[in-house]
Amino acid sequence: MIRYNNVLFDLDGTLTDPKTGITKSVQYALAKAGIVETDLDRLIPFIGPPLQQSFMSYYSFTEAQAWEAVHAYREYFKVTGIYENQRYEGIPELLTRLQQQGRRLFIATSKPTVFAQVVIQHFELAPYFAGVYGSEMDGTRADKGELIRYVLDTEQLTPANTIMIGDRKHDIIGAQKNNIACIGVGYGYGSTNELTAAAPDFIFHSVAELSAAFS
Numbered sequence: 001m002i003r004y005n006n007v008l009f010d011l012d013g014t015l016t017d018p019k020t021g022i023t024k025s026v027q028y029a030l031a032k033a034g035i036v037e038t039d040l041d042r043l044i045p046f047i048g049p050p051l052q053q054s055f056m057s058y059y060s061f062t063e064a065q066a067w068e069a070v071h072a073y074r075e076y077f078k079v080t081g082i083y084e085n086q087r088y089e090g091i092p093e094l095l096t097r098l099q100q101q102g103r104r105l106f107i108a109t110s111k112p113t114v115f116a117q118v119v120i121q122h123f124e125l126a127p128y129f130a131g132v133y134g135s136e137m138d139g140t141r142a143d144k145g146e147l148i149r150y151v152l153d154t155e156q157l158t159p160a161n162t163i164m165i166g167d168r169k170h171d172i173i174g175a176q177k178n179n180i181a182c183i184g185v186g187y188g189y190g191s192t193n194e195l196t197a198a199a200p201d202f203i204f205h206s207v208a209e210l211s212a213a214f215s
Helices: 019-032 038-045 051-059 063-077 093-100 113-122 144-155 170-177 192-198 205-211
Strands: 006-009 104-112 132-134 162-166 179-183 200-202
Touching: 006 038, 006 144, 019 051, 019 063, 038 051, 038 063, 093 104, 093 205, 104 113, 104 144, 113 162, 132 144, 132 200, 144 162, 144 170, 162 170, 170 179, 170 192, 192 205, 200 205
Parallel strands: 006 104, 006 162, 104 132, 162 179, 179 200
Antiparallel strands: none
16 A cells, blocks of 8 residues: 555646647647647647647747747637546545545646646545645746645655656656655556656556555
């Protein structure tokens, strides 16, 4: 049984499947920049990492162009894309179990806090979490390592008693930078190769496997 008392959860690809909303928001932003992308699956790599970095990495945008794209993305996302999302099956049961075990649960996402709060309220996940931590709208704390450090400091969490759960290498690297344990989940948007290369302490391939590890 995994015994860490403080559990940090990534949001996108870990608690909810945001594929439709995020990829359509990226598609909208690209269209405003004059780029037509009809295959939403090509935009899946945008799920998880900071948006500005992704626009620069995948479409060679300058920093200024990337920020324009982020603002365009938010035009669609805050009205429509944020709701084009669905909760992974078994998540409420997992969170209920962890709460009943006396653990403290927190959201640690690169998504802006204001959007993360809307998502967990919409999917009735808010009561499970002692705190919701994300980035600021200007990109502050979009880096997962910086974000996790902020959570640890703000909540005065002991690293040795804290674990991070996420689906991308950024979650694992961020945890390792802060000397906390980490779980990679294979049902989200990080490939098995990506997760294995990042070397988390544990890898679980389904919500059921993850839940069993805390039983």
